[in-house]
Amino acid sequence: MSAQGANIPESDSAQLRLQAEVQYAHELDCLAEEDDRQKPPNWKLSPWAVKLYLLGGTLSDGTEITPKYLGNDRLIEIAIATLATDRALLLYGIPGTAKSWVSEHLAAAISGTSQLLIQGTAGTDETALKYGWNYARLLAEGPSDRAIVPSPMLTAMKTGRIARVEELTRIPSEVQDALITILSEKSLPIPETDSSIHAVKGFNVIATANNRDKGVNDLSSALTRRFNTVVLPVPESFEQEVEIVHRRSEQLGRALELPVEVPALDEIRRVVTIFRELRNGVSVDGKTKLKSPSGTLSTAEAISVVSSGMAMSAYYGDGSLKAGDIISSLTGAIVKDPVQDLIVWQEYLQAIVRERDGWKDLYRASRESL
Ligand SMILES: Nc1ncnc2c1ncn2[C@@H]1O[C@H](COP(=O)(O)OP(=O)(O)O)[C@@H](O)[C@H]1O
Numbered sequence: 001m002s003a004q005g006a007n008i009p010e011s012d013s014a015q016l017r018l019q020a021e022v023q024y025a026h027e028l029d030c031l032a033e034e035d036d037r038q039k040p041p042n043w044k045l046s047p048w049a050v051k052l053y054l055l056g057g058t059l060s061d062g063t064e065i066t067p068k069y070l071g072n073d074r075l076i077e078i079a080i081a082t083l084a085t086d087r088a089l090l091l092y093g094i095p096g097t098a099k100s101w102v103s104e105h106l107a108a109a110i111s112g113t114s115q116l117l118i119q120g121t122a123g124t125d126e127t128a129l130k131y132g133w134n135y136a137r138l139l140a141e142g143p144s145d146r147a148i149v150p151s152p153m154l155t156a157m158k159t160g161r162i163a164r165v166e167e168l169t170r171i172p173s174e175v176q177d178a179l180i181t182i183l184s185e186k187s188l189p190i191p192e193t194d195s196s197i198h199a200v201k202g203f204n205v206i207a208t209a210n211n212r213d214k215g216v217n218d219l220s221s222a223l224t225r226r227f228n229t230v231v232l233p234v235p236e237s238f239e240q241e242v243e244i245v246h247r248r249s250e251q252l253g254r255a256l257e258l259p260v261e262v263p264a265l266d267e268i269r270r271v272v273t274i275f276r277e278l279r280n281g282v283s284v285d286g287k288t289k290l291k292s293p294s295g296t297l298s299t300a301e302a303i304s305v306v307s308s309g310m311a312m313s314a315y316y317g318d319g320s321l322k323a324g325d326i327i328s329s330l331t332g333a334i335v336k337d338p339v340q341d342l343i344v345w346q347e348y349l350q351a352i353v354r355e356r357d358g359w360k361d362l363y364r365a366s367r368e369s370l
């Protein structure tokens with residue numbers, strides 16, 4: 001939490017995307033000031049304050065803490081409590097349910113940094129989870145602590161902070177196994193120097209995993225046991241999803257410095273309605289059965305449909321979000337498979353969009369964009 005990060009509005013910084021601990025430094029500082037509850041060893045904030053940071057609220061001095069996660073408060077409590085135990089946290093769910101987002105904010109609030117991050121891919125090898133070598137030093141001096149290049153995991157262990165592993169199930173199984181020792185023994189042997197690193201209190205791991213990934217490597221039961229799994233669901237209600245999309249597209253619009261009004265709630269409600277109807281395979285009134293497209297149509301995609309629409313209206317429209325501004329990104333989000341999904345979308349346009357009161361503008365825009 002750098003002091004100079006405090007109070008800087010997003011648009012005053014040249015950096016395209018600020019990490020959570022910088023963007024929300026002011027909130028984190030105010031929380032730390034007010035927080036007199038007991039903290040687990042090496043935590044920057046108490047579990048009470050971490051929860052307030054994630055779910056939002058007002059401090060006694062009037063400081064507004066913006067909600068980061070909108071949904072079931074209990075899930076966030078379980079996630080935070082898990083990190084205070086010796087089990088690691090696995091955030092699991094379909095794409096776009098805020099797993100990475102929650103992981104970043106938890107690490108920022110607990111450890112003051114969200115940057116001890118390992119991005120899991122099919123090419124992730126053991127050095128990414130353990131350590132590598134500075135070869136010049138290794139050749140000159142032989143294996144020594146000075147020649148070791150620590151992974152973010154090793155740094156987190158040494159400093160008692162949270163390490164994040166994104167997309168854990170994309171990592172090959174034999175590499176995943178390296179985590180078992182780290183999580184169960186809380187230490188990492190370094191045979192080359194005949195030593196081992198012991199984790200400092202405060203160290204823990206937040207991993208995220210998608211359940212709809214291609215090429216996933218399921219976790220072994222030995223590894224699963226080291227984690228407490230919290231499943232992040234798609235937003236329960238229509239109103240909740242509208243609020244998430246509204247809040248996030250407003251924040252993104254500000255960060256991108258778009259010369260545009262905050263998008264009209266009506267347009268956001270329409271995008272969310274379309275997403276939910278197609279996802280659920282039935283119209284909101286329950287009268288029309290619909291086919292679902294192949295993509296997940298997540299809340300994250302609804303956010304990006306609205307924010308691309310904001311860019312279109314800012315630069316090529318009249319600055320207020322209209323059907324014509326969102327139609328192309330909307331079509332792009334829905335039509336992932338050019339044959340099957342296009343049929344689904346065309347049927348939806350004919351059966352629902354054309355017939356619904358007040359939706360003629362969207363139907364017209366879809367005809368014009370063909
Ligand atoms: N319940 C929610 N509360 C707040 N933001 C959400 C929620 N669901 C989705 N989002 C937003 O969706 C975007 C994508 O989330 P992300 O963490 O990348 O998804 P995942 O890692 O699950 O695929 C983020 O900008 C996040 O703010």
Ligand SMILES: [Mg+2]
Nearest residue numbers: 099100101208
């Ligand atoms: Mg993610």
